[in-house]
Amino acid sequence: MIEARHLSKVYKARKGDRTAVDDISFTVGEGEFFSFLGPNGAGKTTTIQMMVALLKPTKGTITIDSLDVVASPHEVRQRIGIIFQDPSLDDRLTAWENLEFHGRLYGIDAESRRTRGNFLLEVLGLADRKDDLVRTFSGGMKRRLEIARGLLHAPRLLILDEPTLGLDPHSRRSVWEHIHRVRKEVGMTVFLTTHYLEEADSSDRVAIINGGKIVAEGTPDRLKKDLSSEMLTLETNTPEKVITYLLESYPKLSGMIRKEEEIVSFPMPSGEALSPWDLLRALPFPIREASVRRPNLDDVFIHYTGSELKGQTSEKGVRP
Amino acid sequence: MTEEKALSWSVLVGKSRPLAPPLTRDLMGIYTLWQRDVIRLWRDRIRLVGSFIQPLLFLFILGGGLSPRMGAMGVTGSGGTLGYQGFLFPGIVAMSVLFTASFAGVAIVWDREVGFLKEVLVAPLSRTAVVIGKILGGATNSVVQGSLILLLFPLFHLHPSLGRILLAFLVMILIGLTQTSVGILLGVRMTSSQGFMVLMNFVILPLFFLSGALYPLDRLPPWLAMASRADPLTYGVDLLRRALTGVHFHSMLTDLVSLGLFMGTMATLSVVLFNKTD
Numbered sequence: 001m002i003e004a005r006h007l008s009k010v011y012k013a014r015k016g017d018r019t020a021v022d023d024i025s026f027t028v029g030e031g032e033f034f035s036f037l038g039p040n041g042a043g044k045t046t047t048i049q050m051m052v053a054l055l056k057p058t059k060g061t062i063t064i065d066s067l068d069v070v071a072s073p074h075e076v077r078q079r080i081g082i083i084f085q086d087p088s089l090d091d092r093l094t095a096w097e098n099l100e101f102h103g104r105l106y107g108i109d110a111e112s113r114r115t116r117g118n119f120l121l122e123v124l125g126l127a128d129r130k131d132d133l134v135r136t137f138s139g140g141m142k143r144r145l146e147i148a149r150g151l152l153h154a155p156r157l158l159i160l161d162e163p164t165l166g167l168d169p170h171s172r173r174s175v176w177e178h179i180h181r182v183r184k185e186v187g188m189t190v191f192l193t194t195h196y197l198e199e200a201d202s203s204d205r206v207a208i209i210n211g212g213k214i215v216a217e218g219t220p221d222r223l224k225k226d227l228s229s230e231m232l233t234l235e236t237n238t239p240e241k242v243i244t245y246l247l248e249s250y251p252k253l254s255g256m257i258r259k260e261e262e263i264v265s266f267p268m269p270s271g272e273a274l275s276p277w278d279l280l281r282a283l284p285f286p287i288r289e290a291s292v293r294r295p296n297l298d299d300v301f302i303h304y305t306g307s308e309l310k311g312q313t314s315e316k317g318v319r320p
Numbered sequence: 321m322t323e324e325k326a327l328s329w330s331v332l333v334g335k336s337r338p339l340a341p342p343l344t345r346d347l348m349g350i351y352t353l354w355q356r357d358v359i360r361l362w363r364d365r366i367r368l369v370g371s372f373i374q375p376l377l378f379l380f381i382l383g384g385g386l387s388p389r390m391g392a393m394g395v396t397g398s399g400g401t402l403g404y405q406g407f408l409f410p411g412i413v414a415m416s417v418l419f420t421a422s423f424a425g426v427a428i429v430w431d432r433e434v435g436f437l438k439e440v441l442v443a444p445l446s447r448t449a450v451v452i453g454k455i456l457g458g459a460t461n462s463v464v465q466g467s468l469i470l471l472l473f474p475l476f477h478l479h480p481s482l483g484r485i486l487l488a489f490l491v492m493i494l495i496g497l498t499q500t501s502v503g504i505l506l507g508v509r510m511t512s513s514q515g516f517m518v519l520m521n522f523v524i525l526p527l528f529f530l531s532g533a534l535y536p537l538d539r540l541p542p543w544l545a546m547a548s549r550a551d552p553l554t555y556g557v558d559l560l561r562r563a564l565t566g567v568h569f570h571s572m573l574t575d576l577v578s579l580g581l582f583m584g585t586m587a588t589l590s591v592v593l594f595n596k597t598d
Contacts, residue, residue, distance in 0.1 A: 107348065
């Protein structure tokens with residue numbers, strides 16, 4: 001469905017050029033649920049803008065449904081439904097007018113606009129608010145309306161750029177229930193970027209982008225297994241000493257230890273016949289609490305990008 | 321019910337239909353964007369009434385205060401003399417078109433700020449169509465605004481024929497299109513609507529003062545006369561005044577050609593610039 005080859009985007013500026021996307025290649029199959037993860041400024045939004053022909057690639061090509069995006073932008077756009085990171089509704093118009101105008105801009109005939117629009121509002125639970133101004137809607141309702149709008153022209157590819165940003169947990173769950181339902185019913189390809197890594201857990205494949213380059217790619221399970229079978233978390237009064245000791249004893253852990261106040265966490269060093277229990281017993285410092293768990297996507301993400309997505313502080317990885 | 325739902329989902333599945341020809345898509349897009357702006361204006365009736373106040377201040381306070389001192393401003397079509405308020409009236413009609421049209425440019429900045437512009441830009445229609453839709457929407461709003469003032473003509477003892485009223489409408493449309501294009505031209509690259517407002521004030525007032533809306537153009541110092549000729553609104557005001565009162569400074573041909581040229585240039589520039597903007 002999507003095929004990007006050696007895609008690059010360089011922003012020209014007087015102060016010097018900035019490479020936002022640096023020679024990335026990836027493919028997304030028909031019907032696949034693909035997640036594109038990376039810290040802020042990693043190049044996710046730039047990549048999406050190249051997919052919908054808002055930006056021209058500096059180098060490389062990108063095809064969608066076997067159509068070159070630069071050569072036939074409008075044909076490509078008709079195949080894409082996009083939910084933007086920031087709101088993009090006209091809040092002085094009613095829900096129905098937003099759908100109606102979208103349908104017309106995409107060349108949908110009046111009969112289809114009516115049947116599809118009514119159906120989508122029904123499915124997304126907005127039917128009774130159809131003629132209300134969008135400015136009276138809650139954040140979650142606006143998002144659901146944007147999903148309805150993005151689906152109105154029956155796209156083959158749905159691009160979700162941070163679809164749940166700024167929503168409360170309840171609305172987030174409801175938005176995802178709808179997205180999964182649509183995927184099940186229609187079977188369309190989904191391209192997701194998100195700050196909430198647990199949302200990417202159910203995707204078929206994940207690519208992690210950092211500094212404009214794809215640094216890891218695979219199924220969520222594969223990426224977790226590649227990192228480690230177990231993650232260890234320790235609580236101690238002397239985190240610095242523990243880290244120094246760990247790095248001396250297991251040089252492989254370089255760059256993989258995280259510290260958050262008095263909590264130190266790291267994957268079990270690979271290739272050593274060592275149980276977490278052995279490792280703990282060998283530590284010459286008092287430990288208040290210790291736990292072992294399976295790695296999640298957060299661990300994978302931090303491992304590859306050196307930063308956490310959710311926190312405000314970007315650098316939590318400890319590097320010697 | 322379940323059957324109907326299954327059927328409805330199926331509407332969303334399947335191969336994408338071929339796109340309509342570019343011209344059909346663009347015309348539909350222009351119509352849609354135009355209609356959106358008109359709906360928004362209608363929903364914002366308070367603003368419509370609010371911007372009705374300022375021209376009234378000019379007409380009745382400025383005009384009322386100056387008119388005893390000004391004497392006759394010219395000879396009307398029917399042979400009578402034209403007082404200052406009557407002279408001012410066409411200028412104020414032009415002013416209200418000018419002000420409303422200029423701030424149509426802020427609509428595009430506003431659309432960018434609230435994100436709606438993105439939704440339009442990823443739709444399968446050309447950017448040229450987006451700009452034309454915006455220009456037509458803004459011009460329509462400004463003509464509606466100007467017409468509200470125009471309807472006051474009986475208060476100023478003016479008796480234009482129907483043909484002349486139609487000419488006045490044509491002139492308002494031309495001013496509206498030109499000035500909306502100027503607004504969009506300035507708004508295309510701007511990301512803050514407050515910045516745009518500040519910039520626009522630097523543009524609107526010179527255009528208004530130089531246009532001859534407030535004073536006759538026949539005894540100006542040379543530098544002012546030059547500047548006035550470079551102002552597109554000059555020709556609009558002159559032609560409006562000719563239509564409504566019979567008094568004019570330039571020939572009708574000069575007025576029409578200049579207005580048309582300004583409009584064409586400004587619209588083309590805003591289309592070109594919008595096509596080049598990321």
